[in-house]
Amino acid sequence: MFATLLKRELMLARRNWVGILIPLFFFVMVVSLFPFAVSPEAEFLQQIAAGVVWVAALLSVLLSLDMFYRSDYQDGSLEQLLIMASPTQVALSKVTAHWLVTGLPLVLMSPVLAGLMHLNYSPDANVATSHTAVMMLSLLLGTPTMCLLGAIGMSLSLAASRNGMLVAVMILPLYVPILIFGSAVITASLTNSGYNAQLAILGAILLFALVLTPFAAGRALKVAVS
Amino acid sequence: MNWQEFFNMGNHGLYVWWSYGVTFVAIILLLLAFSWYKKKLLAKVKSHAKDKTPKARKVVTEQITE
Amino acid sequence: MANASKSFGRWFHQLGSPKWFYQKSAKWLPWLWIATAVLLAFGLYYSLFASPVDYQQGNSVRIMYIHVPAAALSMVGYLAMAICAVIGMVWKMKMSFMAMRAIAPVGALFTFICLFTGSLWGIPTWGTWWEWDARMTSELVLLFLYLGFIALHSSFNDRSKADNAAAILALVGAINIPIIYGSVKWWNTLHQAYSVTKKGAIAPEMQTPLFIMIAGFYLLFAIMVIIRLRLEIMNREAKSKWLQEVIS
Numbered sequence: 140m141f142a143t144l145l146k147r148e149l150m151l152a153r154r155n156w157v158g159i160l161i162p163l164f165f166f167v168m169v170v171s172l173f174p175f176a177v178s179p180e181a182e183f184l185q186q187i188a189a190g191v192v193w194v195a196a197l198l199s200v201l202l203s204l205d206m207f208y209r210s211d212y213q214d215g216s217l218e219q220l221l222i223m224a225s226p227t228q229v230a231l232s233k234v235t236a237h238w239l240v241t242g243l244p245l246v247l248m249s250p251v252l253a254g255l256m257h258l259n260y261s262p263d264a265n266v267a268t269s270h271t272a273v274m275m276l277s278l279l280l281g282t283p284t285m286c287l288l289g290a291i292g293m294s295l296s297l298a299a300s301r302n303g304m305l306v307a308v309m310i311l312p313l314y315v316p317i318l319i320f321g322s323a324v325i326t327a328s329l330t331n332s333g334y335n336a337q338l339a340i341l342g343a344i345l346l347f348a349l350v351l352t353p354f355a356a357g358r359a360l361k362v363a364v365s
Numbered sequence: 366m367n368w369q370e371f372f373n374m375g376n377h378g379l380y381v382w383w384s385y386g387v388t389f390v391a392i393i394l395l396l397l398a399f400s401w402y403k404k405k406l407l408a409k410v411k412s413h414a415k416d417k418t419p420k421a422r423k424v425v426t427e428q429i430t431e
Numbered sequence: 432m433a434n435a436s437k438s439f440g441r442w443f444h445q446l447g448s449p450k451w452f453y454q455k456s457a458k459w460l461p462w463l464w465i466a467t468a469v470l471l472a473f474g475l476y477y478s479l480f481a482s483p484v485d486y487q488q489g490n491s492v493r494i495m496y497i498h499v500p501a502a503a504l505s506m507v508g509y510l511a512m513a514i515c516a517v518i519g520m521v522w523k524m525k526m527s528f529m530a531m532r533a534i535a536p537v538g539a540l541f542t543f544i545c546l547f548t549g550s551l552w553g554i555p556t557w558g559t560w561w562e563w564d565a566r567m568t569s570e571l572v573l574l575f576l577y578l579g580f581i582a583l584h585s586s587f588n589d590r591s592k593a594d595n596a597a598a599i600l601a602l603v604g605a606i607n608i609p610i611i612y613g614s615v616k617w618w619n620t621l622h623q624a625y626s627v628t629k630k631g632a633i634a635p636e637m638q639t640p641l642f643i644m645i646a647g648f649y650l651l652f653a654i655m656v657i658i659r660l661r662l663e664i665m666n667r668e669a670k671s672k673w674l675q676e677v678i679s
Binding site for chain 3: 371374376377378380381383384385387388391392395396399402403406407409410411413414
């Protein structure tokens with residue numbers, strides 16, 4: 140059943156491929172604004188790269204939520220889905236599709252942004268650094284959690300209003316821990332100190348969220364259509 | 366200790382009095398907001414109380430009096 | 432024993448009835464106001480006059496007597512909201528959802544008071560009105576959670592949907608608060624630039640007024656929640672006959 144649901148979500152996403160590219164464009168654009176706003180110097184950009192990339196990823200996940208839930212809710216197919224399968228399954232399939240379609244591309248695209256932000260800069264040109272790979276790892280563990288928490292917020296606000304700000308106001312406070320540990324991983328890598336612990340905590344938060352949030356999101360979906 | 370000293374609080378008076386003052390004002394403001402809301406709700410309850418006759422009957426009685 | 436649990440059951444049952452609560456709470460409120468006034472009068476007298484000056488912080492320590500109670504209630508309030516959410520979701524008690532909605536603005540107010548007084552306390556003690564201290568930052572996130580809850584609850588047209596959705600949010604927030612606090616604390620120890628004055632064991636002359644103030648604030652919180660809850664009952668039972676009779 141889960142596979143069927145997931146297939147359906149992915150097929151809908153493929154039909155709306157322009158809508159899927161928009162969060163990615165947004166991700167690149169937000170990050171590329173920072174050199175204009177602060178300074179194009181490599182050393183300086185490297186210092187803020189972790190935070191900028193993480194915040195940009197967070198916002199584009201948040202902004203892409205709408206298309207996975209809104210149209211299903213409005214045309215009534217969400218109701219049909221909830222009759223067909225358990226709410227947890229529906230929520231999980233939506234989260235998975237959302238992550239595959241926006242989260243994963245964000246992770247794959249992030250090296251380009253790391254380049255824009257000179258994340259791999261080192262004063263000694265002969266020394267190769269692995270900061271970009273570490274950043275990808277942190278995003279790989281962080282973006283699914285963002286999708287999971289975002290699913291709760293989006294499902295809760297479905298029947299409430301079309302205002303996208305509402306989701307942001309509800310969910311952004313909950314994003315604080317992943318933001319802290321996600322950018323801490325990169326900062327630790329930059330200062331050449333160990334980052335395994337921070338990565339482990341990111342993974343732990345992901346597992347914890349994976350266990351609990353589908354239930355909450357499923358319940359929220361049920362409330363929305365009730 | 367005189368009053369001047371008491372209000373000054375060893376140059377910390379500004380912080381202490383602002384803290385207590387804003388706390389007091391904030392609590393009063395919320396209570397005022399509640400009482401304002403209460404007025405609105407009273408009107409709502411009263412309008413429901415007046416409007417007891419079902420609509421269909423109202424139309425009929427109006428027609429009869431005409 | 433069986434008798435005790437029976438009477439508790441009855442009390443719980445009565446508490447679930449908006450009519451019973453609306454009529455009884457009108458009788459409680461004056462007494463609660465008197466108790467609060469006495470406690471706060473004593474508490475304010477102690478905290479502003481009769482308590483000693485801290486040898487390090489001087490008179491600014493007097494801010495503690497409202498800051499600490501407000502901080503305690505901001506967290507207790509959120510916990511109470513989450514408990515109401517669970518009771519409402521499991522037993523479908525409408526009073527529980529009403530109480531949840533009633534706690535939110537009061538809790539947000541006390542969180543604001545905690546943040547504001549904390550900032551003012553910070554100026555003489557830390558030299559800055561905002562410090563990314565673990566407790567202060569968590570308190571700020573808590574305020575955001577309260578505001579998110581109120582924003583969500585008030586953006587529905589359908590009341591039962593609003594209750595159920597907001598209850599889920601309150602629960603998710605309550606589970607997250609320890610995680611947020613833990614992560615902010617860890618983050619803060621990593622970045623700590625100032626050494627915040629260590630608060631050791633509190634002197635007994637300060638403890639007594641602090642306890643009195645905490646008790647007073649608890650009662651004040653309860654009063655404000657009861658007032659808001661009565662309004663919520665008025666709003667939801669506007670069409671019921673008993674309320675119209677009580678009011679007119």
